[in-house]
Amino acid sequence: MEEFNDIQFDVPKTSEPAAEELPPDVATLSEPEQIDAMAKKRGWFRGDPEEAMYPTIIAYMEGSIDLDSAVRRLVEPINREYSTADHGQAIRRAEETAVYQRKSHNAKEAEELWGVSLPEDELPPEDRTHNVSTEGLLWDLWYSILHCAKRTPWRETAAQNRLLDLVRALKACPDPAPPAQMMKALENDWIWSSGCLWSELAMLGPSTRESWNDAPGCGAGFTLPEINAWANVNAFVAAITKEGLDDFLLYGKWAMRDALEDHHEDSSTSRGFATVAMKLNAYVPAAAVWVLAVGKELSEGDDSVPSSPNEGEPLGGGADAISRDRWRFWKEGFQVMSRREDLASETREVAAEAFVKMEDIERDATL
Incomplete structure (x- = not known):
């Protein structure tokens, strides 16, 4: 040297x-349990152990379920919410945002940027009991995977590769169909803007950036x-x-x-x-x-x-x-x-x- x-x-x-x-x-x-305990104590960004994503990934990492089963359990609820625009609630939210945004533009610009206004009778009915969303599930998915990465020693190549295989399999999933009632205002939402939910690993980037706030010293x-x-x-x-x-x-x-x-x-x-x-x-x-x-x-x-x-x-x-x-x-x-x-x-x-x-x-x- x-x-x-x-x-x-x-x-x-x-x-x-x-x-x-x-x-x-x-x-x-x-040590994995210590990491879990410190994550809870510090309030880290991590998957919710009471929801489906994190337990599914842990079961996969421990060998209780195979890769195909894990991917299916993770992907199906997200695809369902995505293709229904959160069972119509995302359309309502998008139109509510568009109403205010259109006021900042002339009529032509407003229509180009936010589309035409939807009549109230064409909006999906409001459902305050529906508290699941595509975005929320994606945050939970990636926080769960990143937290599992924290629990997996980097020198244990086989375990790290197993988690990497999961990400690779998610990226290989077909992108779900867009909502039947797709509209310009909904296309402006970052979840639906690209139409590439899995092929671009939507929300992995923002989830990682948030997780980096949990660096030592922060x-x-x-x-x-x-x-x-x-x-x-x-x-x-x-x-x-x-x-x-x-x-x-x-x-x-x-x-x-x-x-x-x-x-x-x-x-x-x-x-x-x-x-x-x-x-x-x-x-x-x-x-x-x-x-x-x-x-x-x-x-x-x-x-x-x-x-x-x-x-x-x-x-x-x-x-x-x-x-x-x-x-x-x-x-x-x-x-x-x-x-x-x-x-x-x-x-x-x-x-x-x-x-x-x-x-x-x-x-x-x-x-």
């Missing part, structure tokens, strides 16, 4: 800190099950990206920035006090799994201006999305992390793996 000399990272002068402790009623559980703390859950879900989303099921490469850039670019200090967070080492033990593995899964894709930045400020400002003051200097900074940062004695052995190990992977990628690129 090459020596790291010209870029400086903070190295603490204190001894190894104690990790945040789990509540006594959580510490005796298995929605999550720095206990061991929480930082393991964070690495696990990052590895899963990286695998989704690797398989071409969806594109979350930006999330990989965020992970690298959190671990290797941001300046960390001992400080209070929304989940209590955290030392530098505690933060790095959470952020470095989450970044490393991206390199191990899609390092080559991360390395193929074209030195172009980022399409969004969320991609981060690369070090050195430039405007490159992923420049050679930024890639080199990340690689050398992983090497430093692999040698920090204040970090957990697992953190040092995966940082070393990421460094070697990045060197291999560079070597392959020059052949």
Whole structure:
């Protein structure tokens, strides 16, 4: 391994800190159960265990039901709501929205943007007892899958692949038929706008973005099950990206920035006090799994201006999305992390793996 000399990272002068402790009623559980308990305690975005989606996915992951059965149980209620426009209630909601939106335009523009007004007698009857919706079921589906990813150790390849198979099977499902009473106002709803419910994995992107609010230091703390859950879900989303099921490469850039670019200090967070080492033990593995899964894709930045400020400002003051200097900074940062004695052995190990992977990628690129 090459020596790291010209870029400086903070190295603490204190001894190894104690990790945040789990509540006594959580510490005796298995790690997946600990993750469940901390999710409930912290109020994470996750599937509702009282509804059908989450128990179905757990049953599939445990081998109680096969892939086809799981897909059928998950897809059928969503397709039913989608093709009936939530049993007509989405049409009522869409028309109520359109009534107000049309007031902001002249008659021609209003009709082009929101369609003609529906007479009251053509609207589906209001049903206040119908509390199920396509959107709500999709949120629950993807939150359930992402939470299961948190419970699945990223090094357990067979289990992670089993969950990935489920996503792949969902994407392969035929898109359901549109509602018979499709209207312009309903087409403006993000659930019905594309008509590609499964082929585009509708709502996976928004659900993932919401789930990322449960990062350590924000929605999550720095206990061991929480930082393991964070690495696990990052590895899963990286695998989704690797398989071409969806594109979350930006999330990989965020992970690298959190671990290797941001300046960390001992400080209070929304989940209590955290030392530098505690933060790095959470952020470095989450970044490393991206390199191990899609390092080559991360390395193929074209030195172009980022399409969004969320991609981060690369070090050195430039405007490159992923420049050679930024890639080199990340690689050398992983090497430093692999040698920090204040970090957990697992953190040092995966940082070393990421460094070697990045060197291999560079070597392959020059052949």
